[in-house]
Amino acid sequence: MPNPDQSAIPPDPAISLALDVMWARHRSQILERVSVLESAALAVTAESLTAADREAAHAAAHKLAGTLGMFNLMCGTDLARELELVYSQQSFPPATSGKHLASLAAELRTMIENRGPTAPPLL
Amino acid sequence: MSGHDFTACRKTPSGRGFEGARTYPCQQSHRYQRGFSRRGTVFLVEWRRTGLFPQPVPSLREVFSNWPPRLMIHSRCCSIRHQHELPATLPIDNPASAFDNDSGGLYNVGRKILIIDDEDDIREVASLSLETVAGWEVIKASSGAQGLARAAEQRPDAILLDVMMPGMDGPATFRELRKNPATAAIPVLLLTAKVQGTDQRRFADLGVEAVLFKPFDPLTLPTQISRALGWN
Numbered sequence: 001m002p003n004p005d006q007s008a009i010p011p012d013p014a015i016s017l018a019l020d021v022m023w024a025r026h027r028s029q030i031l032e033r034v035s036v037l038e039s040a041a042l043a044v045t046a047e048s049l050t051a052a053d054r055e056a057a058h059a060a061a062h063k064l065a066g067t068l069g070m071f072n073l074m075c076g077t078d079l080a081r082e083l084e085l086v087y088s089q090q091s092f093p094p095a096t097s098g099k100h101l102a103s104l105a106a107e108l109r110t111m112i113e114n115r116g117p118t119a120p121p122l123l
Numbered sequence: 124m125s126g127h128d129f130t131a132c133r134k135t136p137s138g139r140g141f142e143g144a145r146t147y148p149c150q151q152s153h154r155y156q157r158g159f160s161r162r163g164t165v166f167l168v169e170w171r172r173t174g175l176f177p178q179p180v181p182s183l184r185e186v187f188s189n190w191p192p193r194l195m196i197h198s199r200c201c202s203i204r205h206q207h208e209l210p211a212t213l214p215i216d217n218p219a220s221a222f223d224n225d226s227g228g229l230y231n232v233g234r235k236i237l238i239i240d241d242e243d244d245i246r247e248v249a250s251l252s253l254e255t256v257a258g259w260e261v262i263k264a265s266s267g268a269q270g271l272a273r274a275a276e277q278r279p280d281a282i283l284l285d286v287m288m289p290g291m292d293g294p295a296t297f298r299e300l301r302k303n304p305a306t307a308a309i310p311v312l313l314l315t316a317k318v319q320g321t322d323q324r325r326f327a328d329l330g331v332e333a334v335l336f337k338p339f340d341p342l343t344l345p346t347q348i349s350r351a352l353g354w355n
Contacts (some may be wrong), residue, residue: 015251015252015255015256015341018251018255019248019251019341022244022247022248025244025247026243026244026247029243029244030244057193062287062316063242063316064243064336065316065337066242066315066316066337066338067244067245067337067338069339070244070248070335070337070338070339070340070341071244071248071337074338077338078287101250104219
């Protein structure tokens with residue numbers, strides 16, 4: 001019998017399992033978004049970033065920022081927000097920032113690829 | 124989907140404990156939870172995942188028909204806990220009537236939420252949260268135009284509306300919802316990954332009920348919505 005006076009909400013294995021299933025289903029789409037960011041970083045370094053590239057990178061970073069934290073990857077959300085801010089500027093990122101942008105994208109990829117089928121506990 | 128045990132018990136006269144627990148196997152336990160939000164009777168309910176549902180599922184009318192009037196509901200899905208304390212103003216002399224579809228009982232007044240978001244993963248996780256954690260009914264739409272149609276057809280209790288969508292975005296969808304008398308009064312909560320203050324002020328100025336932020340925690344999203352809308 002549950003004690004109704006208990007107010008803490010512990011992690012729920014059924015929800016974690018369901019999130020893992022959803023993660024597995026959407027992982028490739030999430031990695032595609034990272035690929036967009038990787039390509040954009042290369043284009044920044046090569047000074048070949050177009051307005052369409054920048055818009056695509058902005059959209060990819062925005063979607064990642066909104067998604068990763070739901071799957072208990074809040075650090076990924078923070079990285080994606082940093083990239084979103086860069087690509088939301090009117091001015092194009094300077095070529096010298098390409099290396100940094102590439103490292104952020106690489107960090108995102110590592111984080112996503114390392115998230116196993118079993119998520120760390122929620123909360 | 125695996126089944127659940129459905130355990131119900133009543134609050135003791137002192138109000139400090141619970142007694143009379145009975146457990147019933149059932150397959151669609153969250154179906155019951157849907158009704159526990161607006162009416163005066165308070166019950167205590169627990170269910171556990173078991174994967175077993177070997178016998179016919181009793182109706183809630185049957186479960187509660189022989190019980191004294193003062194009951195409490197407490198729902199438990201695995202380790203998630205929801206306490207529904209309800210105003211004691213409705214006929215609690217016959218708890219079973221609360222589940223009577225024909226008389227507009229509890230079963231008919233569960234929350235129905237429309238999620239409008241173009242991203243599959245967001246729709247899926249939000250649905251998981253609202254259906255599993257809160258036991259609400261969820262309708263989904265993947266675009267502003269589809270959302271307008273679903274809102275008019277289904278008349279949800281609230282709409283969770285993404286801001287950035289291709290074509291008709293969240294603010295444009297919100298304005299269309301307000302233009303239609305059929306949907307004008309439905310509370311709308313914007314869902315956005317934008318965290319900059321200027322964006323937040325712009326969204327709040329639209330006249331929506333609240334602005335919620337992505338990423339959300341699936342365990343607490345229903346609470347955020349309930350608090351924003353003043354639901355019990």
